[in-house]
Amino acid sequence: MRVSSRPETGATISNPVIPGFHPDPSICRAGEDYYLACSSFEYFPGIPVFHSRDLVHWTQIGNALDRPGQLRLPPETPSSGGLYAPTLRYHDGRFWLIVTNVSSDGNVLFTATDPAGPWSDPIRLPDVHGIDPDLAWDDDGNCWCTVAGVSQFRIDPHTGETFGEPTRLWSGAPGAKAPEAPHLYRIGDYWYLLIAEGGTERCHGVSIARGRTPNGPFEPCPANPILTHRGTDHPIQNTGHGDLVQGPDGSWWMVFLGVRPHGGTPGWHVLGRETFLAPVSWVDDWPVVGEVSPVMAAPPWPLQEPAVVPVRDDFDLSELAVGWISPRFRPARDCTTKERAGWLSLHARGESLDDPEVTFLGRRQQHPSCRTRALADPAEGRGGLAVRLDEQHHYEIEATPGHVRVLARVGPLHSVVATHPTTDGPVVLRIDMTATRQVSDARQGPDTVSLGVEDEDGTFVELAALDGRYLSTEVAGGFTGRVIGLYASAGTVHFDWFDYEALTD
Template sequence: MKFLFTAFLAMILGIAAAQPMQYRNPILSGFYPDPSICRAGDDYYLVNSTFVYFPGLPIFHSKDLVNWKQIGHALDRPEQLKLDGAGVSAGLYAPSITYHNGKFYLVCTNVSDIGNFVITADHPAGPWSNPVSLPNMPGIDPSIFFDDNGDGYIVWNSDPPDNKALYEGHRAIRMMRFDEKKLTVTGEHKILVNGGTDLSKKPIWIEGPHLYKKDGWYYLMAAEGGTEFNHSEVIFRSRNVDGPYVPYERNPILTQRHLDPNRSNQVTSTGHADLVETKDGKWYAVFLGCRPYDDDHYNTGRETFMAPVQWKDGWPHILEGDQAVQLFYPVPFPQTTVSVKNPYSNPVQFTDDFNNKKLDFRYIFLRTPREQWYSLTEKPGELMMNLRPETVSGKAQPAFIGFRQQSANCLASTRLKFTAKSPNEKAGIVLFQNETHHYFLCISVDAGKPVVQLFKSSADSLVMLEQGPIPGGAAELSVKVNGPTISFRYKNGKDWKELNTIADARFLSTHTAGGFVGAIIGLYGSSMGQKTSSKVYFQQVSYSDLSKQ
C-alpha cells in the first residue's frame, strides 16, 4: 500500500513538474495599443501609443519578455508634447523604438502638432530629448531600421503614388535614408509597397511597417485591413533594402478575422505587430488585439499581446490557419524565469493611498498640463485637486487624473473629501471613453444639501440619471463593470448603498463610441465652466480585476 501511494505521489509530482511555466496574454492589459519592442543586450524595452494622454509613450522594461515593469514615459515634459485642443483619438500615434550603437531612438507621429518626429536617449528610462521634426515625410507610423553596415532608414505609412488614391483606404509604404547624427531624413521617397499584398484586390490601410534583416533577406512587415475586426499582419521580403519586396504567398501571418465569432476567450482585431529576436535566437511577436465581451464590444481598447514566432522556408509565422491567439504560452526562458508576476497582465489589482511624492506611472492626464493644479504634498496621504472650469466634454485640460480599465469585469473605488459650494461644483469618479461618451458619479450640492449624482454624457451636455442625499464630508464612490453593465455605489458611514441605475457599458465601447482609445477611470473634479477656489481631496483609490479566469 505504501508503495502504491509513493508511486501515485511520484506520478502527480512528475506531471506537475512536466507542466511548463506559462505567461498570460495580454502582457499589457487595457489601453496599450500599437506595441513596438527592441532588445539591448539582455534587456527588452517596449513602447505604446497614448494619443491625447500625457505623459506620452510609456516605456516598459523586461529581462525575460514576461515580467514587465514601467520605467517611465518618453514624453514626460510639457515642452516635449503639445496636445492642446486635440480630440481624444488625436495626438500621438504608433511609436517605434530602436537600439543602435549604444543609443535608443524613438520615432512617432503627433498628428495634432509636428507630425513625424524622432527623439533619442542613452537609456529608455530617460531623459529623452526634445522632439526633432521630420517634415519631409508626411504620413504616420514611422519606424527606424539600421543595416549591418550602419546605414539608417525610416519606413512609414504614406499617401499612394502621386497622392492619387484608387479606392478608400489605398495607402503605401515609403522609405527614406535616416541620418542618425543629424536626426533627419535624406534622399528621395522610395515606395516599397503600393496598396498592400495584392493591389488588384484593393487592400486597405497598409500601415505600421517595420524592417528586419535575417539570413541575407530584408523583411518588411506591416499591418493590413484596418485596425478593427479585419485587422491582419502581412510580410514581404527582398534581397535589397530598397526592394522590390515580394509578398509571402501565405499572407497574412497573423489575423483572427476568419474565426468563429462565438468561440470562447476570443481575441479579435490582431495586427500592428513588431518582432524581436532573443539572444539565443528565438523570435517573438508583440501585437495589438482586443477582447470583446459582447458582439465586438470592448471597453479595454486595443491591448498588447505576445506570441512565439516560427521561421519556415524563410518566412516568419505567428499564427497559421485556424490557430487562435492563446491566453497562455510557455515562457521564453524557462531556465531563468523563476515566476511570472506581471502587474500589467490580468488579474490587475492595486490600491493607492497617495503616500508618495510623485504619481505612479500608471496615471495619465487628458492633454498636456500647463498649470500645477494638483498636489501630493499639500496634505501627505491625499491627492489634492483644484476644481477647474474645464470639463472632460471639452478639448482643454480638466482636473482629471486617470488610469486604464484593464478588464471587462472590474471594480474601481475612491475615498474623497469634498464639500461643494454650488451645484456647478462636482467631484468624483468618471468612466471616460471620449468627450461624448462617459459616465460621471460625483458628489455635489442641490438646494443647499449634499447629494450624490450620476450623469451620462450626450453630444452637447450631461444628462442626470439619478440623484440622492448623502451626508457631507468624506465619502466613498464605487463603480463595478460587469461586461455590458455598470453598477454604482456610494458610502458615507458603514454601509454601501446601491444606486438604482444599471448603466449600459457598451456606451463606452470602441464599437459604439468610435476612436482608437480604451476606457479610462478618472479621478475628476469640475466647476462646470465657472471659476472657483474649491478643492477635492482623494484619500485612496483602488482597482480590482473581477474576471473569473
C-alpha cells in the same frame, strides 16, 4: 530550409501580456532585457515604456514624453488625436524612439541612454510625411525611416535631415485597406518588411515581404497574411500591428495588438486595443506565427516573478505614479499631492468631462470586470469618479457637499441618471464593471457599469446600473480605451485614496 522553434515547457501564460489600452506595441531587446512602447494618443504624459526579462511580465518604467517641451497637445487636439504608433529600437548603445504627433509636430524622434528616461527633447523630421514611422540601420550606417503607405526616407537621426526623394515600397495585397505600421529588419540573408493591413478593426492583419536590400524590391510571403483573425469567432479579434524580436536563445516572437469583444452582436470592446504575444518559427526563410490564445504556452525559459503593481494609491508621494494619465496636458498647479499631505488635490479648469480642458487624472481599465473606489472630499468644489472614453462618452459619480449624482454622456445625450443625499464630509465613491458572460440577447452589451457610494459600514449603495456598450469603441469610434479616474468640475476637490481591484472574469 531553415526551421527554428521553441521547446515546449508545459507552462502556460495569460494573453494579453499588457492588458488595457496599450495599442501599437513596438519592442526591442538590449542584452537580456526587453523594452516595449505603445501609442498614447491624446493623453499626457505620452508613450508608456515597459520593461521585461521574459516577454511575459511587463512593468511600466516610465513615459518617454513626460515634459511639455517634448509633447505639444493643444486644447483643440481631438480625442484619438495626438501620438500614433511609436517605433522603439536599440542601436549603437542608445535607445531610439520615433513617433507621429498628428495634432501638432508631425514625425519626431527621441533618444535616451536609459529607456526609463530622461528622453531627449524632440528631433523634428519636417520632410518625413506619413504616420507610423520606423527606424532601421544598414551595415553602411545608413538610417532608413519607413512610413505607412508604404514609403521610405534616408535620414540623419541626429538632426532629422532627409536625403533624396522618398521611395515607394511594397504596400501589401493589391487593393488592401490601410497598409501601415511598417517595420524593417535585417534577418539572415534578407531584409524583411512587416506591415499591417486591412484597417485596425475586424479585418486587421499582418503581412510580410522580403528583399535583398532595405529598399527592395520585395517579394510577398505566399502565406500572407501571416496573422489575422478576420472571419473567425476567435475570442481575440482585430489582430495586427506586429513587431518582431529575437530572444537571447535564438527564438523569435511577435508582439501585436488585439481586442477582446464581449456581449452580443456585433461584439463590443471597451478596454481598447491591448498588447498580445505569440511565438514565431521560420520555415523556408519565412516567419510562421504560432498559437494566439488567451492562455498559451510559456516561453522556454524561467519566468520572472511578476512585479507587484500597487492597485491602491494613497497619494503619499510627492510625484504621481507613472501609470496616471490626463487628457492633453496636466499643469502641476491643477493636479498636486503637495497641497494637502496625503491627499490628491484637483483644481477645476473645465466645467465637466465634456470639456477638453477638464482636470482629470486616470488610469487605464485593464480587466473586463473590476472595481474602483475613491474617498473624495468635495467641501471646496464639485467632482468625483469617472469612466472616460472621450468627451462625448463617459459615466461618472459626482459629489458636492451633502449630495452625489450619477451623470451619463452618450453622444449628444446628457442625463442626470440618479441623485442621492450624503453627509457633508468625505464620501466613498465606487464604480463596478461586470463583464457579460451569458448572452441572452444578441443586443446585450459587453458589461454593466454600476455607480454608487459606500455607506459607513462599507455597504455599496448602487444608484445606477448602465449598459457598458455606450462606452465602447464600436459605439464611440476612435483608437483608445476606457480610462477610469478622478476629476474636478468646480472649485477644488481632494482625494485621500484611489483603489482599483480586478474581479474574477
